[in-house]
Amino acid sequence: MTDATTEAPAGEFEVGAAIPPFTRPAGFHAWNRYAAVNYEFVDIHMDDEAGRAAGMPGAIGMGNLIWAWMHCAVEQWVGDRGLLEHLECRFKQPALKTDTITITGTVTGRSTADDGSTLLELELWSENQTGTRTAPGTARVRLHPGN
Amino acid sequence: MSELGLVRPDMAAIVGQPFGVMESYPVTASDIRRWAIAVYHPEQPPAHYLDPAAEAEGRLVAPLDISVFAWAVAHREPNARQIEVDPKYTAVGAMEHNLGVQPPDLFRALNGGLSVDYTGVRIRPGDVIRSSTVIERYEEKESRLGAMLVTHNATTWTNQAGEEIKTARMALIRY
Incomplete structure (x- = not known):
């Protein structure tokens, strides 16, 4: 796994900049911990047989955990220099327990708000180890003035 | 009745009305x-x-995506309008019964996506969070799977000071 750097390379918030990847292994170690905080004890996330009965190769990960990882990716990148204001995504393909999931994206827009803060529009997505985008999304971050 | 016949007048009448009002234990x-x-x-x-x-x-x-209602709810606002429905409706996410309306006879469901808007007000230790949900709108679509009803729900969280924290939206597709 890799975590985003908290240092500020030049141009990291410019249009076209890449959002540093946030990578995590899918599987029961991650899913069980998420189930334990989110009370998400659903058979298809806990049991291969249940996953197969639902037409999957085995147990599948929670969409909510991908959602959480998208928040983590933005939090690790922006830190206390700004705040995630908007996030949306669609879940197209669930994670399987051997998958490695990466959250990454690009800055697609940059503007200045009336209060002097900077608004960044992002394309943000989840992809698996094959590069398949499993949850495409968009986001908006408000950088505090001076960033 | 709506164009594809999925949104009955009694369903259209509950758009924008709050349901599922609840309060968390202190975070x-x-x-x-x-x-x-x-x-x-x-x-x-x-x-x-x-x-x-x-x-x-x-x-x-707290992390922005924390769920403060996952394990327990401290208080649910009494809801005299709620009617009992067969579990086959709630199994696909139906919510109309919370507002006294029979859900539509659609028993397959897809998650059409999530979105959230954060206000910048953060959740801190000791906060008590209030949650309230509305059906923002219904939408009908034709697809290769037939006529689909998209229900756009919005859930808003506020803290004990009445400050808005976030509005989370979910598109539930039933067909």
């Missing part, structure tokens, strides 16, 4: 730390989540 520092540790596993979460001084100094804020 604890442990709730916040445990959530952060779980979602960052197997790496450590950002340092402020684990800083023992952060709570006392007012620097401990």
